Amino acid sequence: MIEVAGVGKSFTVRRRAGRIRRSRTTVAAVDDVSFEVAAGEFVGYLGPNGAGKSTTIKMLTGILTPSSGSVRVCGLDPSRQRTTLARRIGVVFGQRTTLWWDLPLRDSLTLIRHLYRVDAAAHRARLAELTGLLELGPFLDTPVRQLSLGQRMRGDLAAALLHDPELLVLDEPTIGLDVVSKATVREFLARLNSERGTTILLTTHDLGDIERLCRRVMIIDHGRLAYDGDLSRLRATVDAGRMLVVEFARPCPPISLPDVIVERVQGPRQWLRLPRTANAAAVVAALADRHEVRDIALRDADIEDVVARLYRQVGTLAK
Amino acid sequence: MSVFPWVAWYALRRYTAYPLSSVAESVTNTAFAFMRAYVLLALWQARPALGGYDVTDAITFCFLTQAMIGPVQIFRGLELSDRIRSGDVAIDLYRPVGLQGWWLADDLGRATAELLLRSGLPMVAGMLVFTLRPAGPWALAAFALALPLAVLVSFAIRYLVALAAFWLHDDRGLQAIALVMSLFFSGMILPLVVFPGWLGGIARALPWAALIQVPADIYLGKRTGSDLVAALGFQAAWAVALLAAGALLTVAARRKLVIHGG
Numbered sequence: 325m326i327e328v329a330g331v332g333k334s335f336t337v338r339r340r341a342g343r344i345r346r347s348r349t350t351v352a353a354v355d356d357v358s359f360e361v362a363a364g365e366f367v368g369y370l371g372p373n374g375a376g377k378s379t380t381i382k383m384l385t386g387i388l389t390p391s392s393g394s395v396r397v398c399g400l401d402p403s404r405q406r407t408t409l410a411r412r413i414g415v416v417f418g419q420r421t422t423l424w425w426d427l428p429l430r431d432s433l434t435l436i437r438h439l440y441r442v443d444a445a446a447h448r449a450r451l452a453e454l455t456g457l458l459e460l461g462p463f464l465d466t467p468v469r470q471l472s473l474g475q476r477m478r479g480d481l482a483a484a485l486l487h488d489p490e491l492l493v494l495d496e497p498t499i500g501l502d503v504v505s506k507a508t509v510r511e512f513l514a515r516l517n518s519e520r521g522t523t524i525l526l527t528t529h530d531l532g533d534i535e536r537l538c539r540r541v542m543i544i545d546h547g548r549l550a551y552d553g554d555l556s557r558l559r560a561t562v563d564a565g566r567m568l569v570v571e572f573a574r575p576c577p578p579i580s581l582p583d584v585i586v587e588r589v590q591g592p593r594q595w596l597r598l599p600r601t602a603n604a605a606a607v608v609a610a611l612a613d614r615h616e617v618r619d620i621a622l623r624d625a626d627i628e629d630v631v632a633r634l635y636r637q638v639g640t641l642a643k
Numbered sequence: 644m645s646v647f648p649w650v651a652w653y654a655l656r657r658y659t660a661y662p663l664s665s666v667a668e669s670v671t672n673t674a675f676a677f678m679r680a681y682v683l684l685a686l687w688q689a690r691p692a693l694g695g696y697d698v699t700d701a702i703t704f705c706f707l708t709q710a711m712i713g714p715v716q717i718f719r720g721l722e723l724s725d726r727i728r729s730g731d732v733a734i735d736l737y738r739p740v741g742l743q744g745w746w747l748a749d750d751l752g753r754a755t756a757e758l759l760l761r762s763g764l765p766m767v768a769g770m771l772v773f774t775l776r777p778a779g780p781w782a783l784a785a786f787a788l789a790l791p792l793a794v795l796v797s798f799a800i801r802y803l804v805a806l807a808a809f810w811l812h813d814d815r816g817l818q819a820i821a822l823v824m825s826l827f828f829s830g831m832i833l834p835l836v837v838f839p840g841w842l843g844g845i846a847r848a849l850p851w852a853a854l855i856q857v858p859a860d861i862y863l864g865k866r867t868g869s870d871l872v873a874a875l876g877f878q879a880a881w882a883v884a885l886l887a888a889g890a891l892l893t894v895a896a897r898r899k900l901v902i903h904g905g
Contacts, residue, residue: 385737387737388900389897406737407739407740410739411739415737417734420730420731422734426660427653427656431653435646435649438646439646439738439739439740
């Protein structure tokens with residue numbers, strides 16, 4: 325479905341280097357990335373902000389032309405055969421909308437039918453199906469500007485799927501959604517993939533999306549593919565654990581306890597990383613024994629922690 | 644059926660979705676029409692027959708051109724500029740149809756909506772207060788061709804200005820220049836017929852003349868016979884040339900593309 329071989333994309337950035345002169349520097353947003361996605365797969369594509377996720381997606385959809393390497397999607401060259409390709413894939417940019425702000429949702433979907441030249445009968449059936457699955461019924465006739473973010477996102481998903489694409493590319497589809505909306509969207513995507521067999525490529529910052537949906541994960545950072553494989557193997561290799569933020573009564577030297585790694589010290593505050601297997605209660609008790617503790621917060625490592633850790637162990641990961 | 648008629652139809656509906664705001668703009672256009680009318684009146688009383696216009700021509704020109712501000716879009720650029728700045732243009736670029744055709748269809752729908760909602764009031768108010776020159780049937784028919792051509796040229800210019808945002812990190816300076824050019828060289832501030840000598844010659848040859856001055860002259864019956872054909876040809880030639888430039892620039896923009904904001 326997707327074949328990416330040695331793809332790079334660099335941008336030229338001009339900077340002032342004197343009164344008139346500008347110096348040009350080339351920044352590689354994506355650097356020598358290769359991967360393949362087979363039909364029917366559900367792949368998560370992660371990475372911190374600026375890692376190259378969106379650039380990759382723009383190359384897959386033909387909006388950007390790669391500086392080097394080759395991209396094939398559905399057997400087509402996206403930048404040369406963009407129009408043909410667009411009729412076979414669906415794309416959702418989570419932070420942008422394809423819907424007409426001032427018009428009812430139903431009208432936007434009608435226009436998209438004409439855009440993709442779907443015949444009336446097929447459109448009616450597909451719209452009825454998507455309306456049921458995404459629960460669009462209550463707001464089909466509401467102007468898009470009055471929809472909540474969750475409703476709008478479901479509308480955008482319907483818009484991307486009306487022409488029944490083989491491949492769905494999602495760029496942060498759950499960004500900003502509440503827990504219930506996220507669950508609806510995830511449930512829908514899981515069914516789309518398992519029942520209809522639509523191939524899905526999903527970029528996100530939300531580990532929950534990945535855990536719930538994807539068997540395979542690719543991680544990109546600084547434009548390079550750092551990991552490509554099973555989610556479970558990623559978990560096993562990269563135990564990012566939890567972060568314990570402790571505030572002591574007064575500044576003290578970095579804590580030394582078994583299993584605990586001190587990530588940061590700032591005045592009386594210390595950031596301690598605990599592996600998933602560590603007993604947090606015991607660690608807290610041991611800390612309280614040694615110093616006067618003012619405040620404590622414990623949180624799960626987020627995607628940035630996973631990626632940051634991944635990078636420290638990049639040598640140990642078999643690609 | 645092609646999607647473009649639908650895009651135009653949706654734009655028409657979008658721009659008629661807030662009729663009150665259109666009426667407010669129309670009232671503003673009418674108020675300014677009276678201010679301009681009294682300035683022109685003073686000018687033509689001091690210099691009768693200036694530029695081949697009499698007082699009635701000048702007043703008719705004034706109200707007619709105020710009525711054309713909406714459809715020909717003298718004061719505003721394309722919404723596309725904002726979309727390039729915000730990165731929403733990614734959505735436009737991804738669609739399986741051309742960028743220029745899409746926005747042209749959108750702009751034709753917009754112009755129709757503004758013609759319906761904004762152009763009536765200035766004309767009616769002018770007729771009630773002053774004597775306006777009525778256009779003959781031939782002049783009116785020719786004007787019905789000239790007005791869409793004016794919208795095409797206006798779109799073509801605004802599209803080129805909007806696309807420049809792909810190269811400039813901040814296009815507000817260019818937008819300001821574009822506004823001054825379209826105000827001054829279209830004849831909106833003063834009819835181009837009063838510009839003397841070489842300045843007048845240049846002003847009447849530039850594409851902005853096709854927006855206001857040429858259609859207004861056609862309405863006033865100043866261009867007839869072969870001169871009328873030349874006037875429409877002038878508009879059509881600029882429309883073709885600028886739309887072609889826009890098509891070339893679209894290809895270049897796609898090639899070099901940096902979409903702001905990921």
